[in-house]
Amino acid sequence: MISEDTLRKIDRWMRNWGLDYAIIVTRDIVDYFTDIARATDRVEMGGFLLGKLWMNHAAFYIYHDFVQVRNVSSTPENSYIPDPNSTVEVAWMVREGKYDVLAVMHTHPDDAAFSVVDLVSLRTFRFHVPPALRSRLPPDLVTERGASQGAYPGFLVADGESPTLYCYTYDLPFYFAAVEDGRIIYDDTSVRLFDEDPSYYKYLERCVEKGIVKVGKPIDFVRWTLFFTHFVKVPINELEKRLSPEIVIGGREGEVSIREIAEEIREKMKREIERRLRQL
Numbered sequence: 001m002i003s004e005d006t007l008r009k010i011d012r013w014m015r016n017w018g019l020d021y022a023i024i025v026t027r028d029i030v031d032y033f034t035d036i037a038r039a040t041d042r043v044e045m046g047g048f049l050l051g052k053l054w055m056n057h058a059a060f061y062i063y064h065d066f067v068q069v070r071n072v073s074s075t076p077e078n079s080y081i082p083d084p085n086s087t088v089e090v091a092w093m094v095r096e097g098k099y100d101v102l103a104v105m106h107t108h109p110d111d112a113a114f115s116v117v118d119l120v121s122l123r124t125f126r127f128h129v130p131p132a133l134r135s136r137l138p139p140d141l142v143t144e145r146g147a148s149q150g151a152y153p154g155f156l157v158a159d160g161e162s163p164t165l166y167c168y169t170y171d172l173p174f175y176f177a178a179v180e181d182g183r184i185i186y187d188d189t190s191v192r193l194f195d196e197d198p199s200y201y202k203y204l205e206r207c208v209e210k211g212i213v214k215v216g217k218p219i220d221f222v223r224w225t226l227f228f229t230h231f232v233k234v235p236i237n238e239l240e241k242r243l244s245p246e247i248v249i250g251g252r253e254g255e256v257s258i259r260e261i262a263e264e265i266r267e268k269m270k271r272e273i274e275r276r277l278r279q280l
């Protein structure tokens, strides 16, 4: 997964930069992102990312597993609502201590970035953190200042010409890294939506002001949500390029192209997703 040594190194670096929240995804998760980007066609898809918490100066949310969950939205073309039965199952896995942390991920069939609904849902996402875990979390990561919820990032895979991963948080700047066999293959630090893309910020605000998008929250709540959104934007092709090929094939006769190997891996992932879907 990722060695404690690497974690400590990142932790030291983060302390110097005054960051105390790290979001790490493993190769399995990166494969899931690439796979689901390909699978997303007309409707939104998604599921939960699950992982462990590691803490020193900073809190590291290390996502290494996932559960694909059916979209029960009545308008799946432009919204994702995970099947509540599966959501309860996932919540139990966390409560039983199988995982420490979870996050919702969903896809957009087009290349649209996070919507105002995505950002408001993340902020209002209620998930009761088990008391044993709560005591280990730094106060900053218990959102809405003292409520019994942990701070979870949102993940979005926007498809389209070039699939893009967005990881976003409410009110928490963070460090993001993708790791493979303990090696960091990609990393970045978050930027604030308001500073990075003021026109998109304005656009999202206007959608609510003009009543084009309804979120069921007062406009000030929406403004603060947008104002405190932090995110990283990762080109998925770039992530994929940095992964090492999994299989080494010897001998001319048995030679298999990387493309075929990739196809095979993709097939395997698809079967794995289906298997997990059946489990729920």
Ligand SMILES: [Zn+2]
Pocket (backbone or CB within 6 Å): 079, 080, 106, 107, 108, 114, 115, 118, 156
């Ligand atoms: Zn969305």
